[in-house]
Structures are given as structure tokens and as C-alpha cells.
Amino acid sequence: MPFRNLPPGIYSGTITQAAPEKSDDGSVVVDKWGRQRIIIKVALFDDNGDGNTVEVRRYFAISYGQSKDSGRWSALAEFLEAVTGTKCGDKAQQNIKGKDILGKPLRVKTANVEKDGKTYTNMVEFFPANASDTRPPAAAEIEDEIPF
16 A cells, blocks of 8 residues: 555544564564554545545553543553443453454544654544445454454
8 A cells, every 4th residue: 555644634434453562583573561562454545536545653662541640541442442332341341352453444633743753644533433434454464363
């Protein structure tokens, strides 16, 4: 899939990959608090009329909790609620595996972020898919035993 930025907005998409983030030596990446990181790839439908998708990725630490300071749930918990309908704070989120979300539709709010002199499209917020979104799902890379 060719690299291309999207204008900021809300797009429909399909989850195409859910996998542990790996370092160059093949080991699983953990954050500074020792939490495993995962990568989620989503094929977003660009409504410019060409029927193509733009692949965007987001890295999450495996965390389901709520911030004591802001009261917000972890980014992964909010993502899983949008995709599966399982509410933030429901321990059932901890039983969701990668295979449970591959090929699932969702809506994503994007923003363009500059880093190291380049502009990237980032996924910044997640919403359940519209019932009217009838696009075919993008092909998914299945990693069926990934615990979140």
C-alpha cells in the first residue's frame, strides 16, 4: 500500500493487523513501565473517489486502567470499546485477542503530526462503525493468539 497522508478528519476503516511490536532482534517491545506494546494497523477509506485505502498504524501499551489525574481510560481500553462495544472498565476487555478484532470496522479521527521534518497521519480517537458503512473489509494479517 503506497504511503500517503490523509487530511485531518473522521474516516471509516477496517483493522488489518493486531500484533506485538517487535524490535529489530525480534524481541517484544515494552514501554518504560514494563508494559508490552502492540501495533494496530487500520486501512482507512479515503473518500476521494479512487476506492483506495490508506494504511495507518497506532502503537498501544497493554493497559486497561483509568488515569487518576484525568479520569480518562487508557488508549487501548477506549479503542477496544469502539471496536467491540465492551465498555472501558469491563474486565472482559482483558480476554479480547487479536483474532477477535481483525477485519472489524470502525471510524477513526485523524490528525497530521510533524516529526523529524516529516508529516504523518496519526489516529487520535476511535468511534464505533456506522451501521450504514457497507464497504468490504480490507485483508487482515491474522495473529490469532495475541492477548491484549
